[in-house]
Structures are given as structure tokens and as C-alpha cells.
Amino acid sequence: MAAVRGGGDGVTRPRIGPGAGAHLDLSEVRLLVCVSGSVAALAMPHILLWLTGRLGLKQIRVLLTPMALRLVTKDSFRRVVGCEVMCDWDDLPLEDRSHVSVAQWAQVGLVMPATADLVGKLAHGIADDLVSSTLMAVSCPTVVVPSTSETTWNKPVVRRNVAQLRADGFEVVEPRTGHSLATGADEKGSMGDYRAPLIAALTRAAGHPEAVPSTDGSSTSAPVADAASSESRRNL
Numbered sequence: 001m002a003a004v005r006g007g008g009d010g011v012t013r014p015r016i017g018p019g020a021g022a023h024l025d026l027s028e029v030r031l032l033v034c035v036s037g038s039v040a041a042l043a044m045p046h047i048l049l050w051l052t053g054r055l056g057l058k059q060i061r062v063l064l065t066p067m068a069l070r071l072v073t074k075d076s077f078r079r080v081v082g083c084e085v086m087c088d089w090d091d092l093p094l095e096d097r098s099h100v101s102v103a104q105w106a107q108v109g110l111v112m113p114a115t116a117d118l119v120g121k122l123a124h125g126i127a128d129d130l131v132s133s134t135l136m137a138v139s140c141p142t143v144v145v146p147s148t149s150e151t152t153w154n155k156p157v158v159r160r161n162v163a164q165l166r167a168d169g170f171e172v173v174e175p176r177t178g179h180s181l182a183t184g185a186d187e188k189g190s191m192g193d194y195r196a197p198l199i200a201a202l203t204r205a206a207g208h209p210e211a212v213p214s215t216d217g218s219s220t221s222a223p224v225a226d227a228a229s230s231e232s233r234r235n236l
């Protein structure tokens with residue numbers, strides 16, 4: 001059986017999802033999505049709708065940081081995407097005794113958008129809210145999609161934190177240059193056209209046979225890159 005690298009603990013795990021020959025079908029994968037307080041949070045309901053169509057994802061749980069909740073509503077996920085959403089400890093369902101149950105439920109983690117703040121917390125083991133505590137408790141492969149201004153992205157501390165996340169086993173999707181909603185200029189740091197690298201990273205994390213190994217977080221799986229390249233670009 002093929003194996004996939006885990007979430008920073010050095011453990012290899014059985015491949016999950018479809019077997020060899022299947023094409024971008026992650027319908028059996030339980031995806032935990034952590035949304036933090038970047039302007040790109042606004043796009044996440046739409047992105048999750050797109051991902052469910054693209055990858056057949058059916059089991060998605062969304063965690064929001066308190067700052068993300070100021071930018072996007074729980075109902076954007078619950079009613080529009082149709083997934084479970086939690087922000088505070090009180091939101092944990094009774095059957096999940098704590099954030100650890102939610103962490104253990106996850107087979108693939110997606111931190112998107114990841115603020116400089118959340119990247120820093122993950123790099124330094126800070127767990128002071130539901131999102132960071134749950135991420136501290138996951139053992140599954142986890143993909144991080146940062147979204148910051150270019151100035152923030154280039155800060156030495158952010159570069160160090162991103163390098164630390166990669167060293168710890170997170171797959172960090174490298175931002176691309178594109179139009180920034182925040183400044184109006186072409187910048188690197190925000191998510192750019194995240195589609196091809198995101199799908200490649202998620203399929204890699206799920207151990208999908210179509211996935212192409214990543215060297216720096218920016219490589220893509222060929223079928224997805226071709227499909228996404230003709231779509232419009234807009235940075236967030």
C-alpha cells in the first residue's frame with residue numbers, strides 16, 4: 001500500500017481516498033478547513049463550493065478564528081456550503097468532547113487563508129484559541145495557504161516562520177504575484193491564482209495517485225494546472 005507523509009511527526013500513513021487510476025476524487029476524505037482573519041476569508045465559502053465540485057469533497061468541517069468571524073459569517077459556510085462550522089469552544093458538538101476529537105476526525109487539514117499571525121502561532125507552538133489548539137492536535141497532512149501583503153510576506157520573521165512550518169512537515173502553498181485587493185498593486189504574498197497549487201497540494205496530502213511531489217510548495221499536478229490556467233486570476 002502506498003503511504004503519505006504525515007503532519008510533522010515523521011509518521012507515514014496509509015494512503016486515503018481512492019485507489020490507483022481514480023481521477024481527483026477525494027469524496028472519502030474528511031477535510032478540516034481552518035480560516036483566519038485575512039481579507040481572503042471573504043472568498044472561502046466560494047472556494048469551498050468550488051473545491052467540493054472539483055474534488056468531490058463531501059465531509060468538510062470549518063473552524064474560524066475570532067478575527068475571521070469578523071470578516072465572514074458562520075452562515076456563509078453553514079448555509080451556503082452546507083458544512084459544519086465552529087469558532088468558539090462552545091461551538092464544539094456534544095459528541096466531540098474537545099478540540100482533540102475534531103483534530104482526530106481530520107484526514108487532511110487546510111489552513112486557508114493563513115494570516116502572518118496564524119503562521120507565527122503554528123511555527124511556535126502557540127495554541128490559544130480553537131483553531132490553533134485544534135491544529136496543534138492534528139496528526140494528518142496539513143496544507144497552509146498564506147495570504148498577506150508583500151511587505152509582510154518578505155519580513156524576515158515571516159520567512160523564518162514559513163521555513164519552520166515546512167521543516168515541521170506542513171505543505172505551504174507559495175504565494176504568487178498578482179493584483180492585491182489591499183493595495184491595488186501587483187504583489188507577491190497574497191494567494192494569487194491558488195487553484196492549481198491548492199488542488200495539487202490537497203491531492204498530495206490525501207495521497208492521491210495523480211499528485212506530483214512538491215519540492216518548494218509551488219509545483220502542481222499536471223491535469224489540474226492545465227484546467228486552471230485558462231481561468232481568470234484575482235489576488236486576495
Ligand SMILES: Cc1cc2nc3c(=O)[nH]c(=O)nc-3n(C[C@H](O)[C@H](O)[C@H](O)COP(=O)(O)O)c2cc1C
Nearest residue numbers: 036037038039040065067068115116117118147148
Ligand atoms: C480587513 C482586514 C484584512 C486583513 N487581512 C490580513 C491579511 O490578508 N493577512 C494577514 O496576515 N493579516 C490580515 N489582517 C490582520 C489580521 O486580521 C490580524 O493580524 C489578526 O490578529 C489575525 O488573527 P487570526 O490569525 O487569529 O485570524 C487583516 C485585518 C483586517 C481588519
